[in-house]
Every structure is written in C-alpha cells, then in structure tokens.
Amino acid sequence: MSSPTGSTALLTDHYELTMLASALRDGTAHRECTFEVFTRRLPNGRRYGVTGGIGRLLEAIENFRFGEAELAQLASAKVVDASTLEWLRDYRFTGHIDGYPEGELFFPGSPLLTVRGTFAEAVVLETLVLSILNHDSAIAAAAARMVSAANGRRIIEMGSRRTHEESAVAAARIAYLCGFTATSNLEAGRRYGIPTAGTAAHAFTLLHDSERAAFESQVATLGTDTTLLVDTYDITRGIQLAVEVAGTGLGAIRIDSGDVGVLARQAREQLDSLGATNTRIVVSGDLDEYAIAALRAEPVDGYGVGTSLVTGSGAPTAEMVYKLVEVEGRPVAKRSSRKESRGGRKAAVRRYKATGTAVEEVIFRMGPGAAEPVLGPHDRFLQIPLMRDGKRVDDLPSLEDDRQRLRHALVTLPWEGLTLSHGEPAIPTVFHET
Amino acid sequence: MSSPTGSTALLTDHYELTMLASALRDGTAHRECTFEVFTRRLPNGRRYGVTGGIGRLLEAIENFRFGEAELAQLASAKVVDASTLEWLRDYRFTGHIDGYPEGELFFPGSPLLTVRGTFAEAVVLETLVLSILNHDSAIAAAAARMVSAANGRRIIEMGSRRTHEESAVAAARIAYLCGFTATSNLEAGRRYGIPTAGTAAHAFTLLHDSERAAFESQVATLGTDTTLLVDTYDITRGIQLAVEVAGTGLGAIRIDSGDVGVLARQAREQLDSLGATNTRIVVSGDLDEYAIAALRAEPVDGYGVGTSLVTGSGAPTAEMVYKLVEVEGRPVAKRSSRKESRGGRKAAVRRYKATGTAVEEVIFRMGPGAAEPVLGPHDRFLQIPLMRDGKRVDDLPSLEDDRQRLRHALVTLPWEGLTLSHGEPAIPTVFHET
CATH class of the missing domain: 3.20.20.70 (Aldolase class I)
Incomplete structure (x- = not known):
C-alpha cells in the first residue's frame, strides 16, 4: 500500500525540502553538485558487501514527481513555501548517475553511486536512494553468504512473514539475484518474474x-x-x-x-x-x-x-550514506569529527592477479588535475553509467545479468574472503593519492 | 511501489494457495477454523512486547482481493488450477477477527490475534497478517523502550534512509504511536497525519x-x-x-x-x-x-x-506465528518437537493489583466446556473485536487512542519491567487450566 498516486516523491525526509527551500531562495540551489553513496565500514566483521537495489532505485527515481496530491500535502503541512512548491511541480531529475551495477561486490569507501546534477535536483533524492540501497544491499550481503554456504544445493527464500510486506517483495528479488533458487513470495513472482515455490x-x-x-x-x-x-x-x-x-x-x-x-x-x-x-x-x-x-x-x-x-542475518541495514562531495567542481567534506569523508568525485578500479583473484579496490579522484591510476591487464573499472539526463541508459543489465555477475565475482575473492568467520574485508581499499 | 492494482492478495506465500487448492478439492477447505497469532518468546531478553500494525492490517485485509491482474499471474505461473482461480475471483474475507488493540503490551503466549472463518478464507491471510504484525510490532517494542529512556524529552524519528522505503513509512507511524514527537518521513505525514520535522x-x-x-x-x-x-x-x-x-x-x-x-x-x-x-x-x-x-x-x-x-534495535522481527488452533470446534496442535503449541481458541486477561500495577497475563481456553477465570475488580480482558463478517467494527481505536493506551500501559508495569537490562518478561504468562 504505497502512495496511491504511484509517486515516490514523499518517501523523503522533511529536511531535504527545507534545505531546498532555503537554497532556492539564496540561489545556491542551482550549483552543480556531486553526491556520492558509500559505506564507512562493513557491518559485523563481514568480508564483503554486495550491491542491491540499483534496478529498483532507477525506476523509483523516474517516478519521483510531485503531483497535485503531493503538493497539496506539502502545502497543508506547511513544509515549504509557495515558490518552492512551484519548483517541485516541475521537478524531474535531469542529471547523471553512475554506479556499481547490482550484484557487484563492494568494500569500505567504494563509490557505489555518483549522482550529478544541481544541488536542488540531487539533494531531494537522498532518502529514496539510501532507503532502497541500504535495505536491498543488506539483504544481498546476507543472501550471498547463504548461497556460498549452501555450496550448490537448492535454497528457497521464504521469509516474507518476518518482514514488512513490501520489504518482503524486495528481499525475494534480491535473494534470487544472489543465487537463491526460488521464493515463496507471489508478488515477487509477478513483479520480477522470479520462480515461486511452496x-x-x-x-x-x-x-x-x-x-x-x-x-x-x-x-x-x-x-x-x-x-x-x-x-x-x-x-x-x-x-x-x-x-x-x-x-x-x-x-x-x-x-x-x-x-x-x-x-x-x-x-x-x-x-x-x-x-x-x-x-x-x-x-x-x-x-x-x-x-x-x-x-x-x-x-x-x-x-x-x-x-x-x-x-x-544480523545486519539489517547496509549503513550507506549519501554525501555531498563536490560543488561547482570544488571538493567538499565535513571535517569536525571521526565521521570524516573524502571530498571530490571518485571512481574505482578493482585490481586482479593474472589468476583472476581480486587484489585490491583502488579509489581515485576524478576531474581536472586528477591522475587516473595505471591499469593492469586484468584490472577493471567498477562504475557503469546508469542514468544520463535523468533517463536510464539503454542496455542496463538485467536481473539475470546481475545474478551471473555476483556468481562470477564471488569466485574472484581470495579464499579467506569467503569464510563465514568475522574478519577484515576480503581485499583492502586503497585511496590513490593524486 | 506496491501492487499497481492496490490489491494485497499476492503479498502471500505460494504454499497458502497450494494448500487452498488441495483443500478445495477434498472439501476440507470449508471447515470452520480458528487461527491464532502469538509469540513463543520475547526477543533478546526484552521485558515486554508492544502490538503494532493492527490498523494497517485491517485495511490490508479489506484490500485482499484477487482481480484480473492477480488471477492472470497465478494462471500463467501455474500456481493453482482453474477451479481454485474461480474460487479466488470471489474471495473476500467474511470471518471474524478479535485481537489485542494496537499499542497494547504483550508477553509470550498472549493470543494477539484470533482469526475465525473457513480454512480457505483464513489460511490465505497468513503471510499478510504476519508480515504486518511482525514488522510493526518489532518497531513498536524498540520505540517504546526509547521513549521510556527519553523520559519525557522530545524524540524525533529519522530512520527512513536505513530501511526499505515502505517500511520507513510504517516505522514512522509506529514511532509516533509509541510516543515519538514527530518523524522526518513526509509520506507518513500524508498517510497518517503525523507531524513531520526537519x-x-x-x-x-x-x-x-x-x-x-x-x-x-x-x-x-x-x-x-x-x-x-x-x-x-x-x-x-x-x-x-x-x-x-x-x-x-x-x-x-x-x-x-x-x-x-x-x-x-x-x-x-x-x-x-x-x-x-x-x-x-x-x-x-x-x-x-x-x-x-x-x-x-x-x-x-x-x-x-x-x-x-x-x-x-537488535530485534528486527517480532517472531509472531499464525497457527491453526481449532477445526470445527476441536483443538488442534502440532506436537512433534520443542515448537509445540497449545490448541484451542484462547482469550487473555491481565490481572492488576489495586495500585494499578500489572501482575500477570492469564491465558484461557474459550468455547463449550471451557471455564473462564474469575476476574478481580482490576482485571481486564485484552482482546477486542476488530472485524465482524469481514468488516471492520465501528469505533475502532484511532492512532491517538492507541498512543494513549501505550502510555498508560507502560505505567502499569512493575518498575523492573521498564529497565533496559535483559531479563524475564515483566509479568509472567499463566495458562489457566480448564
């Protein structure tokens, strides 16, 4: 029972719209910005993370529109002023999104999603982006470990009754993506074409x-x-x-x-x-x-x-954050505490041995003056284009593509990265100094 | 982004419909049954549970209808045969539901929801009932503890970004019910009239x-x-x-x-x-x-x-189960293992001292031949009628009523029941032998 209008626009924190109102008033709303999604750590001594929810997210961003019902609510609850409401009436995201595809491994600091656009159009997406990615990636990490543990035996997802009725549908999708054979959830069967069983x-x-x-x-x-x-x-x-x-x-x-x-x-x-x-x-x-x-x-x-x-399985959220890292080409970062971030738009390369085993995650700054790392013959860039000018790019990977991707990716981990015991991330994250 | 049709009917496990198909075929589908929702234990040494989600559930049950889109999916996925599809086409729940109101305390064994109807009409609701109650009650128990800890200070819910986008809306509703001052979630403001802030x-x-x-x-x-x-x-x-x-x-x-x-x-x-x-x-x-x-x-x-x-807060699901306890007036129960249940329709009374402090939760069998416990002057029945003949009863408590209920209920707990430390349930559950 989501929004009766099909809009995702109010799945948003109040403060995003008050920030928008202030920024529209002072003119900074139109500054070109880059927001980045990343995690500071993996939960509970996990060895790897798995991206989940990218497909759902891109669809949800396309449905992020303020119709009459949404505007009426914001007006009656006095969330923002009339001129902000007018701006929201015409809102659609027109920027660019790059990111790790779904079913990709990630590590602390991996630039999982890079959202570029004006402050106004990018800031309002924060909650929606994080809700979907934090939930689905939390399920993905657990699911991947279970599939590894099952070691080729069939594994069926039947957890719908233990979580919110809509989370259940998303969880069933992710379980399948991560290698589960089927789900008990009939709506996941309808919505995503996943085999159901029971x-x-x-x-x-x-x-x-x-x-x-x-x-x-x-x-x-x-x-x-x-x-x-x-x-x-x-x-x-x-x-x-x-x-x-x-x-x-x-x-x-x-x-x-x-x-x-x-x-x-x-x-x-x-x-x-x-x-x-x-x-x-x-x-x-x-x-x-x-x-x-x-x-x-x-x-x-x-x-x-x-x-x-x-x-x-003990880590119900992936702890991803959505941080402003660049304003008009200038790196920005909070710096008051241990929660520090690295400013600037970033990309990532995963380095591999000739045998195919992953060695490290290299994160580097992008943009003018930033030196890209030298790629070895087995290394690869991790981000792919997801949206251009607010539209999903053609030929996005399918759920089956993502399923294959994860299966192959897990094989590349050093063996100790696949053990269930707590420990350090399976490969280190290296920040390439520029 | 729930079902595009507004129907909740496919938020259901596959096996409920295969059970239905078999039972329709052999005639047992029409037997009068009672299903009961309860928990075997409270999670993590918690001292009390808090019911959440009843209001959402009753609405979801009214929207549990199989329209053309749902039937087409079940047909194409070959979940059930044609005659079962015809039965589902006319489905609406016509039975009776009694239960603990929302914002009520509960303990292991409390009969939280009692669903009466034919096997066919009651069995298909299992997943939906449990999804909503397990999620919302898990949030409720955490929220109530936080409000107690805040000791009268303002407390604002701002967790939308850390959970599924629809769970976030439900969690915001529950947080408010449990005494939070406001939420950051704008959709919760629209859907439930809850104050938003940020x-x-x-x-x-x-x-x-x-x-x-x-x-x-x-x-x-x-x-x-x-x-x-x-x-x-x-x-x-x-x-x-x-x-x-x-x-x-x-x-x-x-x-x-x-x-x-x-x-x-x-x-x-x-x-x-x-x-x-x-x-x-x-x-x-x-x-x-x-x-x-x-x-x-x-x-x-x-x-x-x-x-x-x-x-x-460490217990993301409430571990409620939905068990068949009575068939045509006859108690039934699984008995192969430690997961035993008590058969028969049950009700509950909470006993209080004259000072208003709760003493124990008394569970007793209902029906012919069952002796009801003798009520003291301060004792009260815990279940209320929620649905009759498939319709919500008039004068159901409002969200504000439920908010008051929980506030008052927490005051009745023995003081050690409000401590945050792990321990036994705040009051014992007593099964009244009949």
Whole structure:
C-alpha cells in the first residue's frame, strides 16, 4: 500500500525540502553538485558487501514527481513555501548517475553511486536512494553468504512473514539475484518474474482428520513430485506415511523443526530403506548461513530460509550514506569529527592477479588535475553509467545479468574472503593519492 | 511501489494457495477454523512486547482481493488450477477477527490475534497478517523502550534512509504511536497525519561558501526558531556563528557526531554564556535506547533517532506465528518437537493489583466446556473485536487512542519491567487450566 498516486516523491525526509527551500531562495540551489553513496565500514566483521537495489532505485527515481496530491500535502503541512512548491511541480531529475551495477561486490569507501546534477535536483533524492540501497544491499550481503554456504544445493527464500510486506517483495528479488533458487513470495513472482515455490504448512495436516488424509489430498492435487511436510506429529511415522501415499517417486520431504542434521540423516536412511532413493530432503526452520554451512556434510538436498535472510542475518541495514562531495567542481567534506569523508568525485578500479583473484579496490579522484591510476591487464573499472539526463541508459543489465555477475565475482575473492568467520574485508581499499 | 492494482492478495506465500487448492478439492477447505497469532518468546531478553500494525492490517485485509491482474499471474505461473482461480475471483474475507488493540503490551503466549472463518478464507491471510504484525510490532517494542529512556524529552524519528522505503513509512507511524514527537518521513505525514520535522543536513552547509552563509540562508527561510546543525566544521565555532546569525532567540542547535554527552554539556555552557539560554540542544547520530538513557543527566532537549528504531534495535522481527488452533470446534496442535503449541481458541486477561500495577497475563481456553477465570475488580480482558463478517467494527481505536493506551500501559508495569537490562518478561504468562 504505497502512495496511491504511484509517486515516490514523499518517501523523503522533511529536511531535504527545507534545505531546498532555503537554497532556492539564496540561489545556491542551482550549483552543480556531486553526491556520492558509500559505506564507512562493513557491518559485523563481514568480508564483503554486495550491491542491491540499483534496478529498483532507477525506476523509483523516474517516478519521483510531485503531483497535485503531493503538493497539496506539502502545502497543508506547511513544509515549504509557495515558490518552492512551484519548483517541485516541475521537478524531474535531469542529471547523471553512475554506479556499481547490482550484484557487484563492494568494500569500505567504494563509490557505489555518483549522482550529478544541481544541488536542488540531487539533494531531494537522498532518502529514496539510501532507503532502497541500504535495505536491498543488506539483504544481498546476507543472501550471498547463504548461497556460498549452501555450496550448490537448492535454497528457497521464504521469509516474507518476518518482514514488512513490501520489504518482503524486495528481499525475494534480491535473494534470487544472489543465487537463491526460488521464493515463496507471489508478488515477487509477478513483479520480477522470479520462480515461486511452496506446497503445504502444518496447518494443512492439522486441518485433516489424519496425516494420511492430508498427504493423500496434497498428492492428488500437486502430484507425487510434491514436497510433503513430515514433522507435524512424528517424523518417522510421517516419512513412512509419505512414501506409502506417494510411492517411491515422492519428490521431497520437508523437516521444519528439531535438530535437522540428525533428522536428515535418519530420514535419508529411512527413505532409502523404503526404496525412495531419489526423494529429496528439504530442511527449514531458523536457518542462517552458519546453520546452512553446518549441514554441509548432511544428506540435505535443499534449504528453506526465512527470518535470517529478510533481516540481513544480523545486519539489517547496509549503513550507506549519501554525501555531498563536490560543488561547482570544488571538493567538499565535513571535517569536525571521526565521521570524516573524502571530498571530490571518485571512481574505482578493482585490481586482479593474472589468476583472476581480486587484489585490491583502488579509489581515485576524478576531474581536472586528477591522475587516473595505471591499469593492469586484468584490472577493471567498477562504475557503469546508469542514468544520463535523468533517463536510464539503454542496455542496463538485467536481473539475470546481475545474478551471473555476483556468481562470477564471488569466485574472484581470495579464499579467506569467503569464510563465514568475522574478519577484515576480503581485499583492502586503497585511496590513490593524486 | 506496491501492487499497481492496490490489491494485497499476492503479498502471500505460494504454499497458502497450494494448500487452498488441495483443500478445495477434498472439501476440507470449508471447515470452520480458528487461527491464532502469538509469540513463543520475547526477543533478546526484552521485558515486554508492544502490538503494532493492527490498523494497517485491517485495511490490508479489506484490500485482499484477487482481480484480473492477480488471477492472470497465478494462471500463467501455474500456481493453482482453474477451479481454485474461480474460487479466488470471489474471495473476500467474511470471518471474524478479535485481537489485542494496537499499542497494547504483550508477553509470550498472549493470543494477539484470533482469526475465525473457513480454512480457505483464513489460511490465505497468513503471510499478510504476519508480515504486518511482525514488522510493526518489532518497531513498536524498540520505540517504546526509547521513549521510556527519553523520559519525557522530545524524540524525533529519522530512520527512513536505513530501511526499505515502505517500511520507513510504517516505522514512522509506529514511532509516533509509541510516543515519538514527530518523524522526518513526509509520506507518513500524508498517510497518517503525523507531524513531520526537519531543517538541514551537512550538505546544506557544504553547499554554501561559508557556514555563516548557510546559517543566514536557513534563518532567512525558516526563521530564528529553526534548528541549526553546528558540527560540520568546528562545533564551538559553529555555535558562536549560530547565535551571531540567529540571535539569542535561536530555536535549537543539533549535534550529529562525536561524544554527544560531553559536547552537549559544552554547548549548553557556551549557549548560556552567549545569552541563548532558551536555545535547545538536539542530538542525533547512532542513538539507541541505551545511548538515550546514558544521556539522561546531560543538558539534552531532544533526540533524533534513526537506524536503531527502524531496525528494531537488535530485534528486527517480532517472531509472531499464525497457527491453526481449532477445526470445527476441536483443538488442534502440532506436537512433534520443542515448537509445540497449545490448541484451542484462547482469550487473555491481565490481572492488576489495586495500585494499578500489572501482575500477570492469564491465558484461557474459550468455547463449550471451557471455564473462564474469575476476574478481580482490576482485571481486564485484552482482546477486542476488530472485524465482524469481514468488516471492520465501528469505533475502532484511532492512532491517538492507541498512543494513549501505550502510555498508560507502560505505567502499569512493575518498575523492573521498564529497565533496559535483559531479563524475564515483566509479568509472567499463566495458562489457566480448564
């Protein structure tokens, strides 16, 4: 239930519009500015970040328009004066955006998004930019770690119920981008064309007069290739019944509680002894990347992951900031405290060994007088053009492109960068002095 | 950017519709059922939970309709068969919902929401119910603790940038419900009539040729009663300038970084020495309930709270579940593991001492043969009717009513229940045996 008008313009902090009003009045609103999105650190000893939300963001910026409903609200709440309202009436972003594509790794200081335009047109986007990127990138970092931990096994996103109903749709999209096989979220299926999956909950078994009746009904409707949930009453009895009802061609069983490692081993033995040697075992229930990794040696064929995915597994926000770094070509930066930033528009190169292993993230100043770093044969620029003159550039990567990008990018990390243990970023960030 | 159709029907897990399809086929879909929402525990040693999201939920249930767009998606993705699609075409919830009102305290096992209807009409609401209640109640619990810690001082919600853009709107609503003074989120202002607030960020100062020019511009536009952000370059110099520009009638200064306790003390001395004795001091920057409490002895007039509020301050989801507890009047419950539930429709009474202090949460079975507990003169039932025959009941509490409710409810807790330290729930939950 978002804005009834489809506009994203009020998904904005009040102070952006009061800044705008003051700057329009004193004339500084029209100064050419560069804002940069970056993080000062990775959360919780994480080894890498993963960009998420770029695709959603570009669409949201195109819908950032102040229609009559938005202007009426700002007028009645006396947020800004009449001349600012007139300026907003004609607002559309006409500037340029470059950034890391979605599904790219990032590190502290990486210039993730560079927004160029007048102060007025760029400052009002701050909240929208950060909301989308902070949420989606938090999910992405968790999802990528879970996919790594699953080590090629199927992993299904089923966390919708543990987060805001719209965050759930975004999280499902990101999970797929990061390598999840499918999602339970039907709206994500509609909006992004992601495969959806699901069969039955305990309620379905409890509804019926017996577990057998429930299984028979499910198999009659969904076929023998379905997944039967066997832990409503007694797992051993449940598995026995499942194979009796569906036959040895049963697609899968799901175990949602208990010590799933031990239970999976027992289930595999039982299924094999019943001749259901191809019946898969899916486990779910409070799994995170550590639990998934711990199950690596067990006979598990697939994971269902909920809460930990949609809450970013301990890091529910990516801590990105949107900072003014350049005004009329002049670098600017806050300098009162430990929260210091580096002024000036920046770009980034990732350096690689000949073997393809990433070595370091090099950040350098752009613009007149700034020396670009010398690129090695395996190095590459990380930012790509995303918007020109307020319009999305042609040939933006698709969700499938981004999915491939992340899969390949993870392979380039030094091996210790893929471990789940806390530590330093997988590669260092180097600020190229100019 | 929610569903373009305004329908909430696809904010649903795939398995709810496959269960529906099977149950329609075998006839059990029409059995009268009761589903109950509750939590098995409070997160992270919290002393109480706070219900959030009831108002949003009731509206979302009324918009849970399968229009042509939703049906076309389900058909093309082959989620369910044609006869199930026909059933969904006519779907509207026609059952009854009772529950704890919004802004009510709750404890492990509290029957927070009781949904009665056929299996078919109630099962499909599971994800939507849990998404809204889990998110909003997680924010509510954090917000209530922060308001307690602020101890009567003003506290402003400004976390939109750290969470999904739609979660941000919901979080702003909940923060206000829990006693926050205002929010930065303009869409929350529009959608819920909540006061919004904000003045300027560091970018505004950096945009200008000098800090003085920025302050002069802001004061010219927003008046001397505005809040000037003084920590872009040097706080002492910033405060000096702020009073020079705005005069001793300056509304407030804001400090967003550094050791805000020490800085607030120094700022108060400096402001007083400049004659700005009524100028307030607002602090922000990574505050949570512990930081707020730690500043209680400092000369701080207001807090700006972001990240920790919108991420539930360490508990980003409320861990509520939606369980089938009764089928055709017969209690049902899963019983294979430690995740056991108590079957049967339940209600709750909170017992109080004559002094008004809460003593315990009593949960009891409802229905034929179940004995209700004997109520003392100060005890009260906790559930209220929310929907009858699929329609919201008249005279539901308003956001302001719920705001008052929580304020009063917190006063009834035993004092140790309001401490921030980890521990047992503030009052015990007692299951009344029948």
